[in-house]
Amino acid sequence: MNFKKIEVFGFKSFADRKIIEINDGITGIVGPNGCGKSNVADAVRWVLGEQSAKALRGKSMQDVIFNGTKVRKSMSFAEVSLYFDNKDKLFPTLTFDEVKITRKLFRSGESEYYINDTQCRLRDIQEIIRNTGLGKEGYSIIGQGRVSEIINAKPVDRRAIFEDAAGISTHKKRKKEAQSKLEQTENNLQRIESILQELDRQLEPLERQSADARKYLQLRDELRDLEINEFVYGYEHNAELKAQVQAALDSINAQLENLKAEQEEADKKYSRMTMDRNNTDVYISRLRDELTELAVAAESIKGTGNTLSERMAHLTSNRQEAESRLVAIEDDIDKKDGQLTYHKSQLNMAKEEKAEVQQEHDELDGEYEELLAKLTEGEREMESRNDELLKAMASIADIKENYGKLTAERDTLTEREDELSEEMTDLKAELRQAEESKLELESTVQKLRKQRDRLASSRNEIMFSLREANVKVEKYRSAATDIQSNISGLESRIKLLADYSRDYSNFRDSVKRLMTAAKHNDELASHIEGVVADIIKVPAKYETAMTVALGGSVQNVVTESEEDAKYLIRYLKANGLASVTFLPLTSYKRRDLDSRYSGILRERGCMGEASKLVSFDKKYDSIVSGLLGSTVVFDNMDNAIAAARRYSYGVRIVTLEGEMLATTGAISGGSMNKSAMANVFGHERTLQEYRDNAEKLKKDYEKAVAAYKAAQEEADELQEQLKVFDEDFRNAEVELATATQKLEKAAGKCEELSSSLTAKTEARDGIQRRIQLINNALSSVDTGKDMPERDDEAEKERRAGYARMRERSKQLSSQLTELRVQLTNLENAIATHTEAISRLEGEMASLNEEHAAIRKALSDTEDKIKQTESDIDNAVVSSEDKKRQTEIKEKISRLDEYKTKLDEDIAAILVSKDNLTKSTISANEEKVRQETRMQKIDEDAEEMRVHIAEEYELDYAGAVRFRRADFDHEKAVGEIGKLRRAMSKLGPVSLESIDMYKETQGRHDELAAQRDDMRKAQADIMEIIATLSKEMSERFDREFKKINSNFQTIFSEMFGGGTGRLEVDLENAEDPLEAGIEIYAEPPGKNLRNLSQLSGGEQAFTAICILFAILRLRPMPFCILDEIDAALDESNVDLFARYLKRFSDSTQFIVITHRKPTMEQADMLYGVTMQELGVSDVVSVSLKEAVKHSSSE
Known part of the structure; x- marks a missing residue:
C-alpha cells in the first residue's frame, strides 16, 4: 500500500475537516449528483500541483476555497493533505517511511506547500513526484x-495521449527547447553574418586608407631628412651668395649717380621748352572742367533714369512673384476643393449606404421576429396534434397496462425538461454575451489593424x-573636419606672416x-x-602702384627730428651697419600737386592723387605728401x-599694374615679383585678412x-524613436494577432453555443411533446375515448416547413450580425470624412484670405509701376546744355592742334632724354633684380627656417645633427619636389585609419571566431535534435507496440471476444513523429470498424480498454477513476468492474461512481452526502467487515 489517506479542510464543499482512509x-466514493464526490478527485489533483482553475x-x-452557505460563513483558506507509505521508497529522494504532502491556498491569492509539515516550494513537490506516475502527465487521475x-x-491530437503513455513527453519538450535554441542560434548567426558583411565593407576602404x-608616413620621413x-x-652657403649680390649692387649705385647728373641737365632744358605747352594745357584743363561738369550733370540725369529703371525692374519682379504665388494658391485651392468634393462625395455615399444597410437591417429584423412568432405558433399546433398521436399509437387497454411505467417516465422527463430549461436560459445569456463580445x-480588430498600419507608416x-x-551627420562631420584643416593651414600662414612683419624680413x-634692435632697446x-x-x-x-611710386622709400625710417636722425646714424656707424635714409618730421618738406596739373585728376x-589714396596719421602728412604728393595713379597704361x-x-x-611714367618722360614697367614688392604693404593687410578668415x-x-551635434542628436533621437516604434509595432502585431485569435474563438464559441442551444431546444421540445402525449394517454384511461386518425403525409409536410423556418431564422440571425458590423464600419467612415471636410474647409479659408491680401498688394504694385514709368519719361537732358558741350569740344580741338605743334618742337629734346632714361631704367632694373x-x-632662408622650426621644431643647431656626409644639393631639390608631389597625389590622408583598420580587423576576426563557434553549436544542436527524434521514434514504436498488444488482450477479455487494434496513420502524415493514431475495434458478432463508427457505449468501453492497456504498461501506485463508467450500459459496467478488480492486486483504485456493479467490487465504500445544504459529509463502510459481520450473524 502506498496511498494511505486524504485529509481535506475548507476545499470546495468540504467545509469541515474530513479524512478518507x-x-x-478498490476504494469506492459514491453519492447522488451534486453532493461533491468529484471534489475528492479535484483535491488530489490540486495537491499534486494543478495550476489551472478550469x-x-x-x-x-x-x-x-469554501464560499459559505446561508447558515455558514465562507472560509479564508483551503487545505488538503495526502499521506503516502514510503517504506517501499515510492519517493526515492525522501528518507521518511511516511510522506505527507500538503497544499494551502488563502483568499489573498498566496499559496503554501509543505512536505511532512515543512514548508517548501511547488517545484520541490514536482521534483519528488517526477517519474512516479503521479504528475500531470501520468494516469494517476482518470476522469x-x-x-x-x-x-x-x-x-x-490523440497521438499526445500515447506519447504521454510512452514517456516521450520529456524528450519532446527537450526537442522543442533544442529547436528554440537552434532558431535563436540561427538568428544570432544571421545577425553576426550581417555585422561581418558590414565590417567587410568597411575593411576594404580602411585597408586602402591605412596603406596610404x-x-x-614613409614619404614624410624621407622628406624630413x-x-x-x-x-x-642653405644656411651655410647663403653668406657667400649675399656677398656676390652686394658687390653687384655697389657697382650699379655708382652708375646711377652718374646717370642722375646727366638727367638733371636735360630736365632743365626740357622745362623751359614745356612752359608754353603747360599754359596751353591749363586753358584746356579749364575747358575740360566745364565740359566735365556738363557731362556730370548729364550723367546725373542718366543715373536718375537708371535708378528708376532699377526700381521698375524691382517692382516688376515683385509683381511676377505675387502673380506666381497667386497661381500657386489657386492651384492649392483647386486641389483642396477637389479633396473636399471627394470627401463630401464619400460622406454622402457612406450616409446613403448606411441608410440602405439600416433599412435592410430593419426589414430582416422584422422578418426574423415574424418568423419566430410563426415558429412558436407552429410548435403549439404540433403539440395539439401530438395529443392525438399517442391515442393513435395504442389502445386505452395498453395504456392501462403501462400506467405505472408511463407515470415514472413522465416524472423523469419532467425533471429533465426543467434541467434543459435552466441550461437553455444559461445558454441564451451566454450566447448574448458571446455575440456582444464578438x-x-x-x-477592436479593426481599430488594432488601423493602429498597426499607422504605426507601420510612422x-x-x-x-x-x-x-x-x-547623411547630414556625415555631411557636417566632413565639413567640420575640412574647416578644421583650413583653420590649421591659416594659423600656420598667420604665424609665418607675423614673424615676417615682426622681423622686417623684406x-x-x-x-x-636697426628695427630689430629697437624692439629690444x-x-x-x-x-x-x-x-x-x-x-x-x-x-x-593700390598696393602695386604705391610700391612702385615709393620704390626704396618704403624702407626709409621716419624720425621726430634731425637730432634723432643724427643719433641713429651714429648707432649705424658704431655697429658697422650700412646706410639708412631717415625722414625727420621737422625738416622733411611736403610736395603737393602743382595747380597747373590739377586737371589731370x-x-x-x-x-586720384597717390597721397590721397592712402591712409595715415595726420602727423605724418608732410612725409606722405613729400613722397607721394606729386604722383598720380591711373588705371592702365593707355590712359x-x-x-x-x-x-x-x-x-x-603710376598705374595699378605697376608701370611708372616719370617727369623725365621715362616709362618703366614689365613683369615684377608682386609678392616681394606688394607684400611690403600687404603683409599686415594679408595678416588681418587671414585672422578675419x-x-x-x-x-x-x-x-x-x-550642426553635427544637432544632427547626431536628431539621429540618436530618431534611432530611439525607431526602437520605440519597433516595439510598439511588434506589440501592435501581437495585439492584433491575439485579438484576431480571440475573435475566431468568439465566432466559434457563438456558433457552438448557437448549435448547442438549437439542440437543447429541440430536445426540450421533444420531451415536452412526449410529456404531453403521456399526459393525454393517462387522461384517456379515465375518459375511455377513442383517438382520431391523422394524416402522416400532412404531418411530414408541416414538420418540413417548420424545419425550413428554423433554418431561415439561423440565416437571418447571421445576416443581422453582419449588417450590425457593417453599420459600425460605416459610422467610422462617416466620422473620418466629416473630420477631413472640417479640416479642408479651414485650410481653404486661410488660403482665400492670403489670396485676397496678395491681390491687394498686387494692385498697389501696379500703381507704383505707373508712377515710375511717368518719372522715367521726365528724366531728359536740356538742349541748352547739349549746345554748350558742342562749343567747348570745338575750342578744345583747336587748342589740341596748337599743342601738337609744340610737341614736335620738344621731340628732339625727348630723344636725348629717352636715351638717358633707358640707361637709367636698365641700371634700375638690374638694381631691382x-x-x-x-x-x-x-626670404628663402627665412621661409626654410620657419618651415623647419614649425614642421620639425628644429633650429640650425638642432638640424646640423642630421647632416649627411653624402648629401647632394642638386639631387635633393629634385627629390624634394618628387616627394611633395607623391604626398600631394595621395590626397587627404587619415592617420587614424591605421589604428581603425587594426581595430576593425580585430573585431572582424573576433566575430568570425564567434560565427565559427555558432556554426559548430548549430551543428551540435541539430545532432541533438536528430538524436532526440530517433530516440522518440524508437521508444514510441516500442512502447506503442506494447500498448497495442495490451489493448488487443484487454479488449478481448473485457468484451468477451472480438478484436481491437491501434494503428499509426503514416499515409496522411508528412512527419512520422506527428502521425495520428487510429483505433479499430471488432466487438463480438460485428465487423471491424473505426472507433468513430461504434455506438456511444462501445466507444466508451473501447476507450476504457485503452486506458487499462496504458495502465498495464505503466502501473501506478494508485489511480483515481472519476465516473469513467457513467456512459456504459449495465452489462459493460459489470465487465468493467470485474476487470478493475483484477487490476486492484497491483494498484490502489479510488473509484468515484454511482453504478451498482462497480460499487459491488469495492473493498471500502465512502458515501458523500450533503445533509446540510452546500456542505459535503463523508461516511464509510468496509464491505469485507460487513460481509464477515453478516456471516457471523
Missing part, C-alpha cells in the same frame, strides 16, 4: 475527460528621416637690424617713429600715356560642430 484494492472546474483558483479525449480527439597613411639637410646646406472584438517615415539624419639688412626705439611702410596703410587695390582712368602727353609729363604717373572659419567650425635676388635669398 485509502486501503488496498481543470478544477472553477473560474479562478479562489473558487476552490470522463480522458475517455472523451480518446473518443473525440482527432487522430493527430603608412605610405604618407632631405629638407633638414637642404636647410643646413462585436466588440470585431471593432515607422517607415522615421526610418527615412533617420537615413537623412545620418627689408634691407641695415634697416632690418627702449632708448633706440625712442628716436624712431617707424618705417614708411608702417605709417602708411594702402588699400589692396579729371582725365580718363585717373584714380596714363594719354594724360602724360596732354600734360607734357609734368606729373609722375580664421575667426570666420572658427565660427563656421562651431556652427558645423553644432639684384635687390630682389638678395631679398629672395633672405
